[in-house]
Amino acid sequence: xxxxxxxxxxxxxxxxxxxxxxxxxxxxxxxxxxxxxxxxxxxxxxxxxxxxxxxxxxxxxxxxxxxxxxxxxxxxxxxxxxxxxxxxxxxxxxxxxxxxxxxxxxxxxxxxxxxxxxxxxxxxxxxxxxxx
Amino acid sequence: xxxxxxxxxxxxxxxxxxxxxxxxxxxxxxxxxxxxxxxxxxxxxxxxxxxxxxxxxxxxxxxxxxxxxxxxxxxxxxxxxxxxxxxxxxxxxxxxxxxxxxxxx
Numbered sequence: 546x547x548x549x550x551x552x553x554x555x556x557x558x559x560x561x562x563x564x565x566x567x568x569x570x571x572x573x574x575x576x577x578x579x580x581x582x583x584x585x586x587x588x589x590x591x592x593x594x595x596x597x598x599x600x601x602x603x604x605x606x607x608x609x610x611x612x613x614x615x616x617x618x619x620x621x622x623x624x625x626x627x628x629x630x631x632x633x634x635x636x637x638x639x640x641x642x643x644x645x646x647x648x649x650x651x652x653x654x655x656x657x658x659x660x661x662x663x664x665x666x667x668x669x670x671x672x673x674x675x676x677x
Numbered sequence: 678x679x680x681x682x683x684x685x686x687x688x689x690x691x692x693x694x695x696x697x698x699x700x701x702x703x704x705x706x707x708x709x710x711x712x713x714x715x716x717x718x719x720x721x722x723x724x725x726x727x728x729x730x731x732x733x734x735x736x737x738x739x740x741x742x743x744x745x746x747x748x749x750x751x752x753x754x755x756x757x758x759x760x761x762x763x764x765x766x767x768x769x770x771x772x773x774x775x776x777x778x779x780x781x782x
Binding site for chain 1: 777
């Protein structure tokens with residue numbers, strides 16, 4: 546709830562040294578535009594803008610916070626852990642707030658809200674790896 | 678139609694609730710939004726309260742753009758619905774506001 550009320554990392558980078566991924570969920574209209582600054586295989590910084598429900602925005606807020614300073618592979622592992630969290634499993638996260646979203650796995654219709662930001666992250670990692 | 682009129686009347690009593698479309702002589706459904714709460718969040722809380730509605734674009738994105746909203750919530754009625762169901766809907770919407778009120782104010 547705090548991440549919904551006060552989303553972290555909301556905004557845009559002024560320069561063009563970042564990877565931008567625009568993703569939307571056509572069934573509900575949620576949108577996210579994620580930007581990542583990747584240097585030496587590490588996520589230096591991340592920001593997002595978007596519109597959507599409490600679950601999608603808080604998930605994006607936590608995700609952008611959690612991946613900062615991580616290598617692309619670490620971030621990808623986190624995305625995998627998040628998928629298993631949505632399947633009702635209990636992976637541990639260094640960034641513990643994320644575990645608050647575990648309850649979403651009980652609402653099949655809402656899992657897509659929580660995973661939107663993470664799917665954007667996966668695409669971003671792919672793009673960043675291609676650039677190298 | 679009677680049910681829809683009753684629903685509009687009851688729902689109009691809720692602060693921060695917008696009803697879309699004509700206020701009288703509607704078809705058997707009411708499309709609405711609650712201020713600052715995404716319709717999918719409204720639908721999830723209502724579901725937990727035993728009230729089933731639909732939320733989203735309803736396959737008409739141009740209308741959503743025209744209304745200048747990302748999505749809407751929609752309660753629709755059929756032969757088996759009664760005014761009692763609408764009272765339950767109103768109570769559940771108030772609960773939704775209370776639940777999310779902590780987050781948005």
